[in-house]
Amino acid sequence: MFGIFGFSMYSEFIQKLNKILGGIKSCVIIPHKNPDADALGASLALSIFLTKKKINTNVILPNSPPSYLKWMLSGHEVISYEESPEESKRYLSRAEIIFALDFNSLKRIGLLSHEIEKNKTQIIMIDHHELPENFSTVFLSEPKIGSTCEIVYNIMKSINKKFIDKEIATYIYSGILTDTGSFKYPLTSGATHKIVSELFKKGINHTDIHERIYDNFSFDRICLLATALKNLKYIDKLGVAYMVLTNKTLKKYNFKRGDTEGFVNFGLRINGVSLSVIFIEDKNENLIKISFRSKKNLDVNRFAKKYFSGGGHKNAAGGFSKDSIHETEKKFISSIHEFLK
Numbered sequence: 001m002f003g004i005f006g007f008s009m010y011s012e013f014i015q016k017l018n019k020i021l022g023g024i025k026s027c028v029i030i031p032h033k034n035p036d037a038d039a040l041g042a043s044l045a046l047s048i049f050l051t052k053k054k055i056n057t058n059v060i061l062p063n064s065p066p067s068y069l070k071w072m073l074s075g076h077e078v079i080s081y082e083e084s085p086e087e088s089k090r091y092l093s094r095a096e097i098i099f100a101l102d103f104n105s106l107k108r109i110g111l112l113s114h115e116i117e118k119n120k121t122q123i124i125m126i127d128h129h130e131l132p133e134n135f136s137t138v139f140l141s142e143p144k145i146g147s148t149c150e151i152v153y154n155i156m157k158s159i160n161k162k163f164i165d166k167e168i169a170t171y172i173y174s175g176i177l178t179d180t181g182s183f184k185y186p187l188t189s190g191a192t193h194k195i196v197s198e199l200f201k202k203g204i205n206h207t208d209i210h211e212r213i214y215d216n217f218s219f220d221r222i223c224l225l226a227t228a229l230k231n232l233k234y235i236d237k238l239g240v241a242y243m244v245l246t247n248k249t250l251k252k253y254n255f256k257r258g259d260t261e262g263f264v265n266f267g268l269r270i271n272g273v274s275l276s277v278i279f280i281e282d283k284n285e286n287l288i289k290i291s292f293r294s295k296k297n298l299d300v301n302r303f304a305k306k307y308f309s310g311g312g313h314k315n316a317a318g319g320f321s322k323d324s325i326h327e328t329e330k331k332f333i334s335s336i337h338e339f340l341k
């Protein structure tokens with residue numbers, strides 16, 4: 001249930017955390033950049049929980065969330081470093097502890113990492129990605145658990161389960177739902193489902209959460225998906241499918257961050273495909289953002305790390321390329337041939 005480190009690692013973490021929480025009055029919670037429902041859900045759930053423990057808690061996002069997750073923020077004072085750097089610095093300077101949620105490498109919080117490095121405040125990392133980097137003294141790294149929300153739920157339950165209310169349960173469910181691919185990915189477990197049944201007892205409305213997250217496309221977004229699918233490329237002898245979205249196409253459909261969320265999964269629906277990839281041109285950051293999804297034993301974490309400066313999980317990873325879209329596609333074709341040899 002508690003991943004590769006086993007139960008003793010977990011109880012040691014809870015002990016340390018309890019001790020730390022007993023001695024502080026304020027903290028900051030930071031999820032990764034371009035937050036998804038797991039990162040946001042875990043941060044907001046923990047924030048409400050710590051507030052109930054009379055700890056002044058501020059959530060600082062490296063940048064603002066995509067529009068399909070804006071509903072999660074309503075009623076909460078959450079700031080983004082990109083929009084409010086000075087206020088973020090003020091919160092950081094006051095915090096006695098920083099929680100790092102749903103990332104295990106400071107690269108994943110972009111420019112906010114420089115503030116953290118200057119700050120020297122103790123960091124507590126809670127995460128489920130492979131190969132954690134060494135930036136926190138107290139951490140819980142559980143790569144065998146499907147979402148950070150599941151880990152945060154276990155932690156809150158150990159500390160004080162009475163504090164877990166409907167709102168916390170809603171956030172936790174949102175993160176579990178999305179990071180397990182709606183309970184489909186291999187890391188989804190009986191323990192995951194048991195937690196979900198506990199969340200149901202808190203009165204969550206799972207249909208409503210599903211609709212807010214998934215059934216909320218703008219017409220432009222559907223057109224963007226249609227274009228991506230129409231141009232899908234398929235290398236049948238390798239079982240590889242990939243899509244390319246150029247800046248021109250993105251502009252045509254008024255692309256907003258988050259609009260391409262989930263597109264990459266469509267490639268996996270093809271019978272015989274074990275790797276699906278999407279390349280998205282990002283003119284602002286001057287790079288190509290890449291997402292990888294795989295089935296079974298094809299390890300995209302290793303592939304993304306080796307060829308595209310990225311990482312993530314065995315079946316879902318990301319990376320980037322600084323080359324042109326054409327060069328990136330060429331590099332991908334040759335590297336995937338080499339990788340699958």
Ligand code: 5GP
Nearest residue numbers: 291292309310311312313316317318319320
């Ligand atoms: P996505 O493709 O949805 O952006 O990310 C899939 C998974 O890979 C997520 O767990 C995410 O945290 C991870 N990931 C995405 N991009 C990167 C990256 O550039 N570097 C690393 N190390 N992980 C990434």
Ligand code: MN
Nearest residue numbers: 038102148179
């Ligand atoms: Mn996650």
